[in-house]
Amino acid sequence: MKIGFIGTGKVGFTIADSLQKQGHTIILGFRDKDSASLKEAVEKNPLFASAPMREMVGMADLIVLATPFQANQGILQGLAFGGKTLVDCTNPVGPGITHGLKSERSGAEAVQEWAPDARVVKAFNIYGFENLGGGEFPGYTIKPLMLIAGDDPEAKEQVAVLLGEMGFFAKDTGGLNQALHLEHMTLLWVRMVRANGHHPNFVWAYLER
Ligand SMILES: NC(=O)c1ccc[n+]([C@@H]2O[C@H](COP(=O)([O-])OP(=O)(O)OC[C@H]3O[C@@H](n4cnc5c(N)ncnc54)[C@H](OP(=O)(O)O)[C@@H]3O)[C@@H](O)[C@H]2O)c1
Numbered sequence: 001m002k003i004g005f006i007g008t009g010k011v012g013f014t015i016a017d018s019l020q021k022q023g024h025t026i027i028l029g030f031r032d033k034d035s036a037s038l039k040e041a042v043e044k045n046p047l048f049a050s051a052p053m054r055e056m057v058g059m060a061d062l063i064v065l066a067t068p069f070q071a072n073q074g075i076l077q078g079l080a081f082g083g084k085t086l087v088d089c090t091n092p093v094g095p096g097i098t099h100g101l102k103s104e105r106s107g108a109e110a111v112q113e114w115a116p117d118a119r120v121v122k123a124f125n126i127y128g129f130e131n132l133g134g135g136e137f138p139g140y141t142i143k144p145l146m147l148i149a150g151d152d153p154e155a156k157e158q159v160a161v162l163l164g165e166m167g168f169f170a171k172d173t174g175g176l177n178q179a180l181h182l183e184h185m186t187l188l189w190v191r192m193v194r195a196n197g198h199h200p201n202f203v204w205a206y207l208e209r
Contacts, residue, residue, distance in 0.1 A: 001162075004029055004060030006053065006075060008041040010129040011089050012066035017045050018133035022165045025049065029056035029063075031075075054079060062158060063118075065090055069100060069107050073114050081118035085155040086111070088179070089124040089132075091186045097195060099183060108149065108179035121150035121159045122179035123170075126186055128193060130200045134166030137203070143169040144203040147185070149178035171206050 002025045005012045012028070020026045028050040030038045042048050050056075053075070057063055062085045067075060069092040092100025092107040101107060108122040124132050126147055137144060146168040150156045160170035173182065185204070192198040 001025070002027060002059060002061045003162075004056040004063040005066060006056075006063060007037075007066035008035075009037045009066065011124065011132060012064065013037075013041045013044065014129045014132045015064055015066065015089070015124055016041065016048060018135070018166050019162065020045060020047055022162075024162075027051055027056045027060055029053040057081060057084070060084070062087065062162075064124075065111065066124075069093070072107075072111055076111065076114040076118075079115065081115055084118060085152075085158050086115055086118035086120050087124065087159055088120055088122050091125050091183055093187070093190070097187055097191050099180075099187065103180065103184070106177065106179035106183055108176050108183075112151075112176060119150070119152040119155035120176060121148055121152070121155050122176065122182055123148040123159050123163065126182055127189055127203055128200050131203050134163070134168050136167060140205075142205050142207070143167060145206045146170050147173050147182055147204075149173045149176055149182055151176045169206060 004027045005016050006029050008028045016026045026048045028048050057079050064087045066089045069090045088108045088111045094100040112120040146163050163170035193200045
């Protein structure tokens with residue numbers, strides 16, 4: 001699959017690198033070809049292709065959004081997605097590690113409003129970037145959990161397949177309005193790790209009986 005990236009920093013690079021190693025073609029979208037994060041990403045993985053943002057969106061089968069939340073509206077309003085899946089990894093974070101939209105609605109629903117012709121799926125947002133490449137957790141027989149949310153079942157299935165390839169157990173939590181609660185899970189993880197000093201290489205698990 002051709003997977004495009006908007007944002008190639010810590011989150012974008014980690015996901016792109018993992019998906020490239022699964023055999024996918026990665027196209028990093030740029031607004032400025034001299035961007036430090038773009039150069040660093042291509043240096044670390046020379047198999048990445050890159051293209052101006054609009055061209056990348058036209059070429060990719062699925063697009064991953066990994067930019068600061070406050071930049072999203074400006075970025076998305078200039079792009080035409082034509083019904084493609086847009087994976088929202090972004091988190092609106094407010095002062096004191098609170099929800100940046102005052103918990104009134106999710107950032108993902110705002111993303112859907114700013115990109116009405118995309119099929120938005122929330123994913124890759126409930127942990128720090130350290131855990132977003134998937135992989136194995138030695139000593140455990142269960143897989144790291146990735147919770148997803150979205151209104152389009154086909155788009156969620158596309159994302160679940162990619163997550164499975166990366167080594168995650170993908171769990172569909174429901175419609176895009178569930179993303180608010182996934183964004184709250186982020187705040188819990190971030191407070192534990194970035195504020196309280198918990199080790200960053202831990203993830204949630206799903207056990208059912
Ligand atoms: N860091 C984490 O552990 C983590 C985990 C889960 C989710 N998230 C969320 O994921 C998102 C990205 O976080 P990050 O840590 O990867 O950030 P980051 O390392 O600072 O990278 C941000 C990326 O967005 C690009 N960007 C910024 N403003 C832009 C604009 N106006 N137009 C186009 N590109 C723009 C930057 O490009 P330039 O280099 O050109 O500025 C860079 O490639 C955030 O919403 C964050 O809340 C973060």
